[in-house]
Amino acid sequence: MSLLSLHAISGGYSEVDIIHQISLEVQSGEIVTIAGTNGAGKSTLVKAVLGLLPRMSGQISLDGCEITTLAAEDRFYAGLAYVPQVANVFSSLTVRENLLVVRGVKRVQSRMQEVLETFPALVEKLSQRAGNLSGGERQQLAFARALMPSPKLMVLDEPTAALAPALVDKVFELVTQLPERGVAVLMVEQRARQALEISDRGYILDQGRCVLSGQADALLADSKMTQLYLGTR
Ligand SMILES: Nc1ncnc2c1ncn2[C@@H]1O[C@H](COP(=O)(O)OP(=O)(O)O)[C@@H](O)[C@H]1O
Ligand SMILES: [Mg+2]
Structure with a gap:
């Protein structure tokens, strides 16, 4: 059983869907990265997980309990942690x-x-x-x-975005310590290459859809994927 399971999540801020049919899992002990271009819908997906998206369809469960209709506050009590930027x-x-x-x-x-x-x-x-x-x-x-x-799961949306370069490595180090404390991680990162290097698996979003997912090392080895979504080194 997955710790976090998203099944066919669609939704947005008005009647227009920003994210479309996204399914995603996080197992206990895992670090999972969501990457993708600017405006791909990464933060929107995070809001869906946290219970902060105005309109959403699909199912979300945490540790075997369905949390789809729970308010953000109750998802916090169910074991979701969030560190705002x-x-x-x-x-x-x-x-x-x-x-x-x-x-x-x-x-x-x-x-x-x-x-x-x-x-x-x-x-x-x-x-x-x-x-x-x-x-x-x-x-x-x-x-x-x-x-x-x-918490059972820590959700991070671009935890390194506003930081001086010297701090970036520190934050990634903090993230890698979480699974050993029994906390799994779902993280959105602009520094996708660095994030995937410390992740077990990754999901790539483009225009609100999941276009690719897999083991982090396989994603990093996929030259078309890295060119399209991570930029060339
Ligand atoms: N509060 C909001 N109200 C309406 N549209 C929004 C809001 N936040 C984001 N959007 C739109 O949703 C799309 C995806 O944005 P976002 O999820 O922030 O992308 P990302 O985090 O991948 O850069 C964008 O087109 C953005 O303009
Ligand atoms: Mg964002």
């Missing part, structure tokens, strides 16, 4: 407060200690305001916050 921490709160205010966390103090094992750099900054953190530390805090409720 910006505004992903509360700048005026301390690092500790940022971790403690996450909703839906049981035994929040001990969970915070567990999560911090993955982010030792944050331990020394617990009393600092998040607004005073470096870009890298802030990104770590955003991931740590998302991990607090022990």
Whole structure:
């Protein structure tokens, strides 16, 4: 059984469909990348997964439970985590407060200690305001916050888009650590080549349709695919 399963998802923002009949799976322990040209519908598909798309048809299940009609809030409680690109921490709160205010966390103090094992750099900054953190530390805090409720799947939409080049590798490193913490990853990335290099599988979208999918290494070895969708190196 797949952890996340999308079956024939179509939908959009008005009566016009932006995405068409997309089916996709994420197994537990997997990192799966969605790539494709600008405007292909990647973020729209992510919104469908999160329950944020105004109009949608098809079925979505998470860990065996159908979540198709659940509100975004309830999908969060069902185990979906999402790290927004910006505004992903509360700048005026301390690092500790940022971790403690996450909703839906049981035994929040001990969970915070567990999560911090993955982010030792944050331990020394617990009393600092998040607004005073470096870009890298802030990104770590955003991931740590998302991990607090022990999610099953982390959804990331272009996690490296707004980052300085030095931080990009750091974020990919954070992503690769998630499966070992029991969290699978579904990620949209502009840096598709780099993303596929750390992924198990990938899906390529073009004009709202899935035009190609497969093992990440097979996609990377497909010269027509890399030319069309990843640009030549
Ligand atoms: N909030 C919105 N309202 C209406 N149309 C939108 C909205 N967001 C995106 N779109 C349209 O949906 C299409 C796909 O956009 P998007 O999913 O953001 O693509 P990608 O993330 O692959 O770049 C684009 O044509 C875009 O203009
Ligand atoms: Mg997008």
